[in-house]
Amino acid sequence: MAKILLNKENLFYNFDVISNKTGSKEKVAVVLKDNAYGHGLIEIGTLASEYGIKKAVVRTIDDALKIEKLFDYIVILAEKTFHTYSHTFHIALNSLEDINKLPKNSNVHIKVDTGMHRNGILPEQIEEAFLGLSKREINVTGVFTHHKGADELSTNFFWQKAVFSSVKENVKRICEQLSLPLPAFHSCNSAALFRTSNFDESFARVGIATYGYLDNADIFKFPKLKPVMSLWANKLSSRILKKGQSTGYGGKYIAEENIVISTYDIGYGDGFLRLNERKSYTTPKGYKVLGRVSMDNLCLNTDDEKVCIFDDVNALAQVHDTITYEITTTLNPNIEKEIV
Incomplete structure (x- = not known):
């Protein structure tokens, strides 16, 4: 998980x-x-x-x-x-x-x-x-x-x-x-x-x-704070998606060339909400969420065993047109937590 x-x-x-x-x-x-x-x-x-x-x-x-x-x-x-x-x-x-x-x-x-x-x-x-x-x-x-x-x-x-x-x-x-x-x-x-x-x-x-967050921090010249939470997911499987093939519900992502894709064990059932496919989200390491987020998994253009989904929710809040509070509080409380 x-x-x-x-x-x-x-x-x-x-x-x-x-x-x-x-x-x-x-x-x-x-x-x-x-x-x-x-x-x-x-x-x-x-x-x-x-x-x-x-x-x-x-x-x-x-x-x-x-x-x-x-x-x-x-x-x-x-x-x-x-x-x-x-x-x-x-x-x-x-x-x-x-x-x-x-x-x-x-x-x-x-x-x-x-x-x-x-x-x-x-x-x-x-x-x-x-x-x-x-x-x-x-x-x-x-x-x-x-x-x-x-x-x-x-x-x-x-x-x-x-x-x-x-x-x-x-x-x-x-x-x-x-x-x-x-x-x-x-x-x-x-x-x-x-x-x-x-x-x-x-x-x-x-x-x-x-x-680690303060809305409108730049306007008020608030001090820089550091996000405490990062969300990580584990690889479930990998495959070659061939040019012209799609992945996920509705087939909203179609490969423009042969690429390696993998599914990871995080989805809207865990509180990582479905993305409007008209907008895109990229992880801190530069991987893109491909197509629709499923209940229990999502797809990325990588085959890394573990991926940081976010380490700062500001970008994700902008994608969802919401505030940082809503992104963090929506996460499933049953997700395992580790202090590092």
């Missing part, structure tokens, strides 16, 4: 760049949701812990339980069934209605909608949220928001920062009135962190930058 190689040196390089920007490793929360963006929850979590990262962000409690021993502080973004909790877990409150579903004595981060209009309470509901949580003896350990366009040239980034600054001041007032400790404040995702001149929040939630 195909294999994903995870480059430890590149990951640690990215962590160096990120922690230099935040000011310390303690201010980095590595985002491990959706199987660490396809890179492997346990694998990346273990490496992040080895590097010295103490905070993580996941999607569900089940994911938090899998990495509980690796981190001191885990933010859970989108859980609706609170079947268990731990002192290391900090559950995101995405709506006022969820207050009554939270376990007593649990730790909660209130999410505030500063303009994305997806999840979170309204800024004017922050006092109501604090009072409701206090009545249920729930600890407010964080207040946060999420940027909708930090990687785009627009005023949204600055507008949301201003709204969240106002929220912070209101939270400080409420905490003083209720004699509550100040919670952690966090708003920066990867792009927002690198667009912030003087980072002064409790920590940054760093996702895609961890894995």
Whole structure:
């Protein structure tokens, strides 16, 4: 079966760049949701812990339980069934209605909608949220928001920062009135962190930058990061494709001369999506995907025993007219992973 190689040196390089920007490793929360963006929850979590990262962000409690021993502080973004909790877990409150579903004595981060209009309470509901949580003896350990366009040239980034600054001041007032400790404040995702001149929040939630990517990096002059993942496939068979013969479903590739072709054990069943045959994709070593990608294999103009399908998904994202996130998270989580 195909294999994903995870480059430890590149990951640690990215962590160096990120922690230099935040000011310390303690201010980095590595985002491990959706199987660490396809890179492997346990694998990346273990490496992040080895590097010295103490905070993580996941999607569900089940994911938090899998990495509980690796981190001191885990933010859970989108859980609706609170079947268990731990002192290391900090559950995101995405709506006022969820207050009554939270376990007593649990730790909660209130999410505030500063303009994305997806999840979170309204800024004017922050006092109501604090009072409701206090009545249920729930600890407010964080207040946060999420940027909708930090990687785009627009005023949204600055507008949301201003709204969240106002929220912070209101939270400080409420905490003083209720004699509550100040919670952690966090708003920066990867792009927002690198667009912030003087980072002064409790920590940054760093996702895609961890894995070596930042959209529109050239526009904002973001630092160069190194992709962590490469995808490798093994040869299944080889043959001579004669001039005029085709290969694959629909016979979309027709040989213009006699060539050697081979099939490899990766396909859309593994998350390497079908290519629109009107566009072409070339591997890092210069081999072309010939015709349509099948469920379990694809064809290349080589007979190498092993082939690197990609070591940087930017080119593939352009072929599919999508973003790097979608390419990596689409990969089948059952693909074997090896740290190199």
